[in-house]
Amino acid sequence: MTDSAEDVCREALLLGLRGAGDLALQALEEYCSRLDADDDRLVRVARIARLVGAWTGRAPRAIALVTQCVNEATTSAVRAPLQAILIDSDPGDDNDRVWSVLHELTLSGDESARAWALLSVAFPDDSLTPSLDYRHRLAEEARRIGERLGERRLVNQAANTLAALDCYAGDGESAMAELEQLWSRVDATDPLETDLLVTAAGNHALIALAWDGPAAVATILDQSAHHAVGPAKAGLVHALRALALARQGWNDKALRALGTPASYPDAYSAFSRLVRNIAASEAQRTAEVFPEEDVALLESKSLQLGVLARAHQARVRGIRSEPLPHRDLVPALERLTDSRPRFGWDDAAVALAELDADAAAAVLDAGGMWEFWPTGPRAARNAAYLRVLLGREDPFPALEQAADGFVEAGEHATAARVLAAAVRVAAGDRRARVLHRRAIELIEDRECDRTLAGLVRQRRQWGGSAPAAIPASQRHAVHTGLTDREHEIAVLAAQGLTGPEIANRLGIALGTVRNHIQHVRDKLGGVSKGELRELFAGGGAR
Numbered sequence: 001m002t003d004s005a006e007d008v009c010r011e012a013l014l015l016g017l018r019g020a021g022d023l024a025l026q027a028l029e030e031y032c033s034r035l036d037a038d039d040d041r042l043v044r045v046a047r048i049a050r051l052v053g054a055w056t057g058r059a060p061r062a063i064a065l066v067t068q069c070v071n072e073a074t075t076s077a078v079r080a081p082l083q084a085i086l087i088d089s090d091p092g093d094d095n096d097r098v099w100s101v102l103h104e105l106t107l108s109g110d111e112s113a114r115a116w117a118l119l120s121v122a123f124p125d126d127s128l129t130p131s132l133d134y135r136h137r138l139a140e141e142a143r144r145i146g147e148r149l150g151e152r153r154l155v156n157q158a159a160n161t162l163a164a165l166d167c168y169a170g171d172g173e174s175a176m177a178e179l180e181q182l183w184s185r186v187d188a189t190d191p192l193e194t195d196l197l198v199t200a201a202g203n204h205a206l207i208a209l210a211w212d213g214p215a216a217v218a219t220i221l222d223q224s225a226h227h228a229v230g231p232a233k234a235g236l237v238h239a240l241r242a243l244a245l246a247r248q249g250w251n252d253k254a255l256r257a258l259g260t261p262a263s264y265p266d267a268y269s270a271f272s273r274l275v276r277n278i279a280a281s282e283a284q285r286t287a288e289v290f291p292e293e294d295v296a297l298l299e300s301k302s303l304q305l306g307v308l309a310r311a312h313q314a315r316v317r318g319i320r321s322e323p324l325p326h327r328d329l330v331p332a333l334e335r336l337t338d339s340r341p342r343f344g345w346d347d348a349a350v351a352l353a354e355l356d357a358d359a360a361a362a363v364l365d366a367g368g369m370w371e372f373w374p375t376g377p378r379a380a381r382n383a384a385y386l387r388v389l390l391g392r393e394d395p396f397p398a399l400e401q402a403a404d405g406f407v408e409a410g411e412h413a414t415a416a417r418v419l420a421a422a423v424r425v426a427a428g429d430r431r432a433r434v435l436h437r438r439a440i441e442l443i444e445d446r447e448c449d450r451t452l453a454g455l456v457r458q459r460r461q462w463g464g465s466a467p468a469a470i471p472a473s474q475r476h477a478v479h480t481g482l483t484d485r486e487h488e489i490a491v492l493a494a495q496g497l498t499g500p501e502i503a504n505r506l507g508i509a510l511g512t513v514r515n516h517i518q519h520v521r522d523k524l525g526g527v528s529k530g531e532l533r534e535l536f537a538g539g540g541a542r
Contacts, residue, residue, distance in 0.1 A: 005031070005041040009048040013191055019231045021056025025049060029065055037072040043081045045069075050089045051195055055230025059266045063090045076108035084113035087120040115145040115154055123161050124168050124303060128339030136165050153193055156185055160200045163207075168303070170342030170375040172211040179204040183223065194227040198236065205240045206304060210344055211376040213409025214244035232268040239272040246279045249413040249446030254279035267301040270294040274309050277316075282413075282450045285473055287319045295328075304344035307332060311351035318355050319450070326355040330363055337367035346374045346382040353389040354421075361390050381405040385418050388425055395426050399435060407442070413451065416443045420455055437467060444468035461531065489516045493529075494536035 008031045015024035028049050035042055046066045053062025066086045073079035083101045098121055105114040121130075122138040139161045146154030159182050167175035182200050187193045201224035208216045217240060225237050242254035258276050263269065273294055281287040290313045299306030310332045317325030329352045336345055349369070353360035364370060373383055384402045387393035399422050406415035419439035422432035440455045444467065453474035456466040492502045499517075503510045521532060 016052035016055045021058035024052045025061050038075045038078045042069050046085045057232045057266050080105050080108035080110040081113040084116040087117045115142040118142040168341040168343045172376050198233045213411050214247045215410045217244040235272045236268045239275045243275045247411050249448045251279040251283040251447040270297045287316050289316050307345045307348045311348040333363050340372040343374050346379045413448045449473045486516050486520050490520045490536045494533045
């Protein structure tokens, strides 16, 4: 291998572009092993290692390399910038360590390294502690340092951080304007800057999704997609596109856009897996609970993504009829009462109210959360829907107005859920049935199979006709969380087999068969045996 740091780093970047993260990091590790502990070339290598790790989902290996360099360095000229790179790669949750490093960087006199470390502390995480105001001051100081030193990449990273902070402070419009201006300042030929460009575009798309809906997301991502290098950043772009499609009700398209998410233990891959789980829970027969380790990973990196994951996890637990499906939502919302962010958590409050309105009311009222309810058009629609669920607003016309807003923003799936709530909060009102029918009509031509199946079954239980058939993906599944054995027995019973015949065929006790049949009927809302046969005629609900 050549002794030129530039050549080694270029080789590593090319390997990273091809997704060969382990080979790239191996080359960098071998090069570092040949350098003295205080060789300033280690700083360049560490920056490339951090970048390749982020691109390829090999962040833990990259962090291990940078950590080794930090631990072995003895001079502040090398140790200081390495510390900044390490904090940028892995801020962690040890505040004492972060402040110790910042103190060391201040003493070193390396203003650039200190500014990068300030930005790592300033970027909003799940706790938002220290406060948003304090983080904003840190990011502003980093931007001033970048401007004074003429470091464009530092200035641009500060702009990205300030936009995220503005958003959590409730000024989403300023945040999106800041990110739009960032495009004109980035050098698209510098891989370090294009990496920032894709990250900023991802932030912009997430803000747009939460601010007004999915309509603008495709345009934002189209501008940055060709800059997304490596499987991790490309996966981020694909996941954002897929999330926008899922919000619009195109869940099969979302799954196709995603492909197969990587299994890397990093936040980008976890986000891709979350979006796949969201789309699959609508489009496929079974609904799988999103893994707790991925939820925790997303919570550690982003308040918005952590809350999104918690809300989805609770909804799937509800689909599966698990006890206390909202059990993790209450503490997740309670943690926000100190930092009081005005962005990104309204979906979790709505999910909690859909599952347990009393619990939602208690959390929101006790924590004074209405006082810092998220800003923006989408959050306003969610607030109207939530007040109806809590019995604090007349459902007519509040639900229809909120649903109209969601439809206008392209969120047909959300609009259908809002309209369908009318039969829960005003079951005896004729207008509730009208809204329920409109909910079916909104999504019958979309790919919201599980929601559509639930709405159609609900109408059939009332004895009314439904304007749509149950989608094929749900004809052999029930949206209320049947086990495979319960579904199997229900199908056999619908085919006309008696209890003893089913027990003999499956090799189980007659009492077990009867218990399963009763569980199925209970999960379907107490349907009669005749209705059960109708639902599972031909091998599944029709």
